Amino acid sequence: xxxxxxxxxxxxxxxxxxxxxxxxxxxxxxxxxxxxxxxxxxxxxxxxxxxxxxxxxxxxxxxxxxxxxxxxxxxxxxxxxxxxxxxxxxxxxxxxxxxxxxxxxxxxxxxxxxxxxxxxxxxxxxxxxxxxx
Numbered sequence: 001x002x003x004x005x006x007x008x009x010x011x012x013x014x015x016x017x018x019x020x021x022x023x024x025x026x027x028x029x030x031x032x033x034x035x036x037x038x039x040x041x042x043x044x045x046x047x048x049x050x051x052x053x054x055x056x057x058x059x060x061x062x063x064x065x066x067x068x069x070x071x072x073x074x075x076x077x078x079x080x081x082x083x084x085x086x087x088x089x090x091x092x093x094x095x096x097x098x099x100x101x102x103x104x105x106x107x108x109x110x111x112x113x114x115x116x117x118x119x120x121x122x123x124x125x126x127x128x129x130x131x132x133x
Contacts, residue, residue, distance in 0.1 A: 003092055004040040008055055009033045013066035017077055020104055030066050031099035032081065034058070038090045053088055074098045074114040082118040093119040 011032040016024050036053055043052035062081055071077050078096045085094040097115040105112070 003037040006036045006038065006040070006053055006055060007034065008059060008062075011059055011062060013063045015066045015068075015077075016070040017066075017072070017074070017100075018070075018104070019072045023104065024070055028100070028102040030077070031101060032062055032066060033095075033097040033099070034062065034081075034085065035095040036085060036091050037093040039092075053090055058085070058088075074100060074112075075116070078114050078116045079118075082116055086118055086120055091120070093117065 011034075012029050013032065014027055015030050016027040017030065018024060018028075036058075038053060040052055043049070045051075061084055065080050065084060066077065071080070078098045081098070082094050082096045085091055085096070095115060095117045097113050099111050099113040101111050103109075103112040
C-alpha cells in the first residue's frame with residue numbers, strides 16, 4: 001500500500017459473531033485494527049479535518065458494524081469493515097485486522113485474528129485483494 005497511513009489500533013467492541021449458539025447468545029469482545037492508505041498532503045496544507053479521514057467518526061462507524069448484525073466468520077466481519085472504510089472517497093486502501101481474543105478454543109492462547117487488505121478498484125474496475133489469518 002503506497003501513500004500515507006492513518007492507523008487505529010485496539011478498538012474494542014462487544015459483538016455477537018461466531019458459528020456457535022453461545023457466541024451468538026452471550027457475545028464477546030472483538031478488537032479491530034485499521035490501517036488506511038490515503039494522501040494526507042491536502043489536510044496537512046489546509047489543517048482542516050474535512051480534508052482527511054476523521055478517525056473519531058470512523059471508529060464510531062466501525063464499532064456500529066461490529067456491534068451490529070452477527071456473522072459466522074471473522075473473514076466476513078473484516079470484509080464488511082473494509083467495504084465501509086473504502087466507501088470514504090479519500091481512502092485508496094485499507095488493512096483490517098479483526099481479533100477474537102476469547103475465541104472458543106479449549107487451549108491456552110493469546111489471540112486469534114484475521115487480517116485482510118483491500119484496495120480501491122482501479123479505473124478498469126479491478127480490485128486488488130489479499131488476506132492472511
